[in-house]
Amino acid sequence: MIELSNVSKLFDQARAVDDISLTVATGELCVLVGTSGCGKSTTLRMINRLIAHSAGSIRIDGRDIEQIDPQQLRRGIGYAIQSTGLFPHWTVARNIAVVPRLLGWPAERVRQRVEELLQLLELAPAEFAGKYPRQLSGGQAQRVGVARALAGDPDILLMDEPFGAxxxxxxxxxxxxxxxxxxxxxxTIVFVTHDMDEALKLASRIVVMDKGRIVQQDSPQALLAKPANAFVENLLGGQERGLKQAGLLRVDSLMQALARPTSAVTGPRIKATDSLRQALSLMLWHRCSSLPVVDDQGRQVGVLQLDALMSRPQ
Known part of the structure; x- marks a missing residue:
C-alpha cells in the first residue's frame, strides 16, 4: 500500500531523513519509533505531502504521490495528531463530517457516517454529536480526532503520537x-511514537529509526529476541526485554488446560487472555509458583506453572 524508496529529506543541508526504504503492506499497523529528532514524524508527513521529500520516491497503491493533487491525496488519507486539531467553534458532528463533505457525500450519508463512527468509538451520538471540543475530556477529544481521520473511509491512516499527551x-x-x-x-496504519511499550503493544511491525535512518524493522517478538545493536537493545528496555517479551504473550499460550471448566475459584488467579507479564507479577506478589487460570465467567480452565513460564521458547 505504501512504498518509500531511497527517500531523504534535507532542511538547510541537514539530513532529517537519510535514504530510507520502507514498504507498508495493506492492512498492516506499522509503528515508527525512536528518540526525539530521529526523523519519524518527518517520514510520516512526507507520505501525505505535508512535507515534500528531497530525494527518492513515495508510492501509494502503486502511484507516485507527486503525480497526485495534494488536496486529493490528503482527503484520501486519514490523519490524527497529538493535539487533535479539532475546530473549536464546530460541534463534534461537524468536525467529524469535514472530509466527507469535502468529498461531496450526500447529507444523509454524512449523517450516517458520523453516527457510525461515534458508536464505533463508544461515544453515544445523542450525547456527543452536538458538543463542542471545549466540553470534551482529553480522551474524548482524541477519540473524536480518530473518528475524523476515519470519516472519509480512507485506506490509509497516519497517526503522529496521537495519545502522547x-x-x-x-x-x-x-x-x-x-x-x-x-x-x-x-x-493500513502508520503510527509514530517515542514510547516503545506503545509500539510493542500496537504494532504488527516496528521500524526503529535513529539519526534519520532505519536501524532495524521486524515484528515485536523478533525485535525483542534479536535487537540489531546496542541502541535498539537499550530502546527496548535493556535488561527488561524479558518482561516486555512476556507482555506480548497470553497466559493461554503456556497454561495446562483442564479437560473441562470447573467452578469459580477464589484467591490469586489470572485470566486466560491476560499476559504472561501480568501472571509473573501476580506470582511474585503472592509468592506462589502456579496460578489457576480462569475464563471470563470466573471458571477455572487451566493452571499456569512458573516453570513453564521460565522455560518458554524465545
Missing part, C-alpha cells in the same frame, strides 16, 4: 480501542 489510564484505553477498531476495519 494523555494520562496513562486514558492512553491505555485508547490503545485498546485502536486495536479493537483495527480488528474490525483493517486499515
Amino acid at each position: 494523555l494520562d496513562p489510564i486514558t492512553r491505555e484505553s485508547l490503545q485498546n480501542e485502536l486495536l479493537r477498531i483495527q480488528q474490525q476495519v483493517r486499515k
